[in-house]
Amino acid sequence: MDVISDARKAYRLLRRALATRAARQRVRRMLAQRTPFAENRFQIAVHFADTAVNMYQIRQWYRPLQRLSRRFPVVVLSRSPLGAEALLKDDALPTVFAPTVDEVEQFLARQQIRIVLYVNQNTRNFRMFRYGRRWHVFINHGESDKVYMASNQYKAYDHAFIAGQAAHDRLAEALWDYDVDSRTTMIGRPQADHFAGDLPYTPDDRTVVLYAPTWEGDRASMSYGSVRSHGVTLVERLLATGRHRIIYRPHPRTGVMDDDYRAANEQIISMIGRANAADPTAQHVHDDGPEIGWQLTASDVAIVDVSAMIYDRLATGKPLLVTRPVSDEAEIDRSGYLSDCEWLPAERSRDIVDEVERVRADEEAVARLGRWATRYFGDTTPGAATARFEAAVQRLSDAWEQHHDRGSA
Numbered sequence: 001m002d003v004i005s006d007a008r009k010a011y012r013l014l015r016r017a018l019a020t021r022a023a024r025q026r027v028r029r030m031l032a033q034r035t036p037f038a039e040n041r042f043q044i045a046v047h048f049a050d051t052a053v054n055m056y057q058i059r060q061w062y063r064p065l066q067r068l069s070r071r072f073p074v075v076v077l078s079r080s081p082l083g084a085e086a087l088l089k090d091d092a093l094p095t096v097f098a099p100t101v102d103e104v105e106q107f108l109a110r111q112q113i114r115i116v117l118y119v120n121q122n123t124r125n126f127r128m129f130r131y132g133r134r135w136h137v138f139i140n141h142g143e144s145d146k147v148y149m150a151s152n153q154y155k156a157y158d159h160a161f162i163a164g165q166a167a168h169d170r171l172a173e174a175l176w177d178y179d180v181d182s183r184t185t186m187i188g189r190p191q192a193d194h195f196a197g198d199l200p201y202t203p204d205d206r207t208v209v210l211y212a213p214t215w216e217g218d219r220a221s222m223s224y225g226s227v228r229s230h231g232v233t234l235v236e237r238l239l240a241t242g243r244h245r246i247i248y249r250p251h252p253r254t255g256v257m258d259d260d261y262r263a264a265n266e267q268i269i270s271m272i273g274r275a276n277a278a279d280p281t282a283q284h285v286h287d288d289g290p291e292i293g294w295q296l297t298a299s300d301v302a303i304v305d306v307s308a309m310i311y312d313r314l315a316t317g318k319p320l321l322v323t324r325p326v327s328d329e330a331e332i333d334r335s336g337y338l339s340d341c342e343w344l345p346a347e348r349s350r351d352i353v354d355e356v357e358r359v360r361a362d363e364e365a366v367a368r369l370g371r372w373a374t375r376y377f378g379d380t381t382p383g384a385a386t387a388r389f390e391a392a393v394q395r396l397s398d399a400w401e402q403h404h405d406r407g408s409a
Contacts, residue, residue, distance in 0.1 A: 039111070044068065044074040044115050047116050048087070049124035055086045056141070058076070060191045062090070064193070067390075077104070115397065116136050120140070140161075143166075143167060143376060159183055162187070163186065185388075190389040191312070192315045194293065195294065207243060207244050207300050214307040215252075215254045216228075221331040222330070223325060227268070232264055235271055237352050238356075239272070239282075245282065246284045248286050252288070301320065303321045320369070
């Protein structure tokens with residue numbers, strides 16, 4: 001059995017290496033057809049060292065960063081061929097491909113970067129920290145009560161933009177000798193100001209249910225995914241009513257670590273396809289597109305795992321259910337919203353139709369959502385978070401100018 005497992009791992013590594021090599025060649029050809037960027041064009045760089053599988057982490061920042069570019073020109077510094085290829089295809093932000101240290105240094109020599117933003121904790125971020133005379137700022141790719149959100153890695157950055165008071169308190173409690181007040185700025189959720197996307201169905205009298213599970217995780221403490229434990233059953237029950245429309249948006253990494261999760265995900269997708277074939281008016285949706293936002297605002301009820309999707313949904317003030325992890329090892333911070341949420345245990349998945357109707361009719365549950373949204377994001381008035389984000393960037397840019405002027409004197 002170990003021999004078979006090792007053989008599979010070796011095959012996956014070889015396949016990954018070949019895919020990376022081919023992507024590098026394609027990226028070089030794509031860039032050769034584009035006009036090189038002028039010197040000193042950019043002031044903000046987004047360091048993105050991941051492959052295409054984690055593109056969701058930067059895609060949700062496209063619109064806030066595009067708006068920021070009106071004041072501070074933004075470029076994405078991509079370190080992975082597969083990630084660079086996806087970024088170039090999206091063509092949402094100017095992209096530089098710099099897989100080697102030499103190429104990073106050549107880029108920095110041509111551009112006077114004031115601030116480097118990071119959307120995740122990729123280990124290659126550490127290599128970028130060697131370059132001083134600019135701010136290194138962690139902006140993350142979501143807000144949640146996962147243990148990841150209070151990582152000691154925050155200390156590696158000069159500064160962090162966090163969502164709100166809940167994030168502030170979480171870091172203050174978890175990290176030793178970390179001055180949260182001086183090293184973080186609360187900006188809310190700028191992405192929520194740009195939730196957009198055309199509906200892939202025609203609205204009618206069906207109740208729209210968003211099921212947006214996370215992946216299975218790469219360790220026991222992060223095993224929050226519900227695709228295998230809840231997903232097949234709850235999707236099957238909702239498809240059977242004829243009164244519900246499902247928007248199924250699985251995490252892009254679903255099944256990466258666990259073949260059973262991959263199989264459950266494929267089963268759900270197949271079920272949705274068969275339901276639509278049997279009744280074209282149902283218009284159930286398997287959503288794997290880059291746009292995030294319309295799903296949260298269009299759905300009557302959302303079913304999500306312990307993930308950042310909980311907190312994006314909170315900002316809408318609309319009903320949601322949170323799947324309770326089946327693993328006892330999954331770490332859950334019950335000091336925040338998860339102490340007051342509407343849990344959906346795996347055994348209740350068979351009763352999902354009743355659960356959906358219950359949370360829709362519970363006015364107190366909806367009111368609680370509003371109170372928690374304020375704690376996590378502060379002012380959720382449209383545009384407020386974007387204004388705070390841009391003000392935080394302006395403050396760091398002003399500080400950069402002060403340091404730069406002193407250094408030039």
